[in-house]
Amino acid sequence: MQSGLKNSKYESQIVSRPLVSLDPTQRAWIEISGKSIEHNVRKIKSLLTNSCKFMAVVKADGYGHDAKFVSQNAIKGGADNLGVATLQEGLYLRSEGIKVPILILGNIYTIEDLLICFQNNLMPTISDIEQCNICNQIGKKYEKLFYVHLKIDTGMSRLGFGAKNFVKYFENIISFENIKIDGIYSHLSCADALDASHENSYANIQRRTFLQLLSNVSIKKYPNIKLHLANSAGTLLGNDFHFDMVRVGLCMYGYNPSKYQINLKLKPAMSLKSKVSFIRIVDKKVGVSYGKNFITSKKTKLAVISIGYADGIYRSLSNKISLIHKGKMYPQIGSITMDQLMIDITGVNDVNIGDTVILLGYDNGKCVSPIDWADAASTVPWEILCAFKNRLPRVRI
Ligand SMILES: Cc1ncc(COP(=O)(O)O)c(C=O)c1O
Numbered sequence: 508m509q510s511g512l513k514n515s516k517y518e519s520q521i522v523s524r525p526l527v528s529l530d531p532t533q534r535a536w537i538e539i540s541g542k543s544i545e546h547n548v549r550k551i552k553s554l555l556t557n558s559c560k561f562m563a564v565v566k567a568d569g570y571g572h573d574a575k576f577v578s579q580n581a582i583k584g585g586a587d588n589l590g591v592a593t594l595q596e597g598l599y600l601r602s603e604g605i606k607v608p609i610l611i612l613g614n615i616y617t618i619e620d621l622l623i624c625f626q627n628n629l630m631p632t633i634s635d636i637e638q639c640n641i642c643n644q645i646g647k648k649y650e651k652l653f654y655v656h657l658k659i660d661t662g663m664s665r666l667g668f669g670a671k672n673f674v675k676y677f678e679n680i681i682s683f684e685n686i687k688i689d690g691i692y693s694h695l696s697c698a699d700a701l702d703a704s705h706e707n708s709y710a711n712i713q714r715r716t717f718l719q720l721l722s723n724v725s726i727k728k729y730p731n732i733k734l735h736l737a738n739s740a741g742t743l744l745g746n747d748f749h750f751d752m753v754r755v756g757l758c759m760y761g762y763n764p765s766k767y768q769i770n771l772k773l774k775p776a777m778s779l780k781s782k783v784s785f786i787r788i789v790d791k792k793v794g795v796s797y798g799k800n801f802i803t804s805k806k807t808k809l810a811v812i813s814i815g816y817a818d819g820i821y822r823s824l825s826n827k828i829s830l831i832h833k834g835k836m837y838p839q840i841g842s843i844t845m846d847q848l849m850i851d852i853t854g855v856n857d858v859n860i861g862d863t864v865i866l867l868g869y870d871n872g873k874c875v876s877p878i879d880w881a882d883a884a885s886t887v888p889w890e891i892l893c894a895f896k897n898r899l900p901r902v903r904i
Pocket residue numbers: 564612694737738739740754755756757758764
């Protein structure tokens with residue numbers, strides 16, 4: 508059993524980052540800056556009132572950044588709560604000695620899992636009365652309070668009590684002797700939309716629904732219950748969205764969820780780097796990589812880089828991204844392959860085998876962000892960050 512963890516059922520699934528014994532910067536790697544995480548938490552906290560808490564969202568291994576390292580640095584910056592998606596993610600952080608309150612944002616519904624949650628001091632998200640009954644029974648059996656957060660669906664249509672059920676069951680839940688409602692929350696679905704700050708935006712409609720439902724259950728009678736609504740984009744919408752706590756992911760990692768929002772001068776915490784493994788010159792009208800979907804228009808010098816889609820770089824980014832070498836940008840050409848990709852270095856003499864190239868990050872005023880990749884691959888930066896595989900060692904700096 509992992510240190511201090513109660514109930515071993517998930518022991519084999521608690522994923523710690525693999526130890527890297529060889530030089531982790533040999534082929535391709537991710538550098539994570541703890542100082543940037545700390546800086547970003549402080550920056551975002553400067554928007555909040557002193558009493559407003561900060562939940563660092565570290566699910567999906569801290570958006571691919573290493574959940575333990577991110578949590579430690581977020582706490583240094585002033586985060587006082589953590590949010591994870593799964594029971595296993597919560598257990599992992601507890602097994603690593605992290606002590607702050609942890610909320611599981613996903614749904615836990617079996618008696619067994621709720622018991623493990625309780626025994627390891629993790630808070631579940633509750634979306635129906637049946638889960639409340641189970642939590643109360645568990646608390647009763649162990650003669651303790653089971654700390655939970657209730658979720659209300661205000662328009663995301665994912666987890667949470669429907670409006671009617673929330674109002675119908677609230678008194679009932681409050682009266683359970685072995686449940687402590689630590690928080691009540693909802694989740695915004697469109698806080699990064701262009702019109703999000705307008706009075707009649709969907710974000711504002713959700714906010715007003717949240718307020719209305721809380722007022723219907725006379726929430727003012729329960730000042731100790733933490734109310735929370737905002738993700739990163741919601742946090743940037745201003746104080747009306749902050750309530751007692753904000754739940755911040757993307758901004759903490761250094762990226763704005765939308766170009767329409769205030770620029771907080773956040774620092775990207777992740778850099779993705781690799782090495783030049785080979786250099787070759789090919790003639791005019793030669794196909795580069797699988798499918799020959801790039802044909803050279805002139806004699807072309809290529810550098811082969813040791814990273815590919817097996818590391819989590821989408822193949823759909825082929826021919827659409829640029830890499831940085833010594834402060835200059837070079838276009839990636841041809842299909843990205845499983846383990847390698849090519850860049851065009853025609854006319855350049857200072858690229859050598861063994862040199863480091865930056866795929867995401869910055870150098871000498873040049874910058875490539877997951878937002879650029881997300882735009883190019885028609886997805887969102889969250890997905891780009893979460894796609895990186897464990898084959899890429901995380902180097903903590
Ligand atoms: C319930 C909940 N709250 C907060 C967040 C953090 O979102 P963001 O990364 O946009 O800050 C997420 C992430 O998806 C979430 O699911």
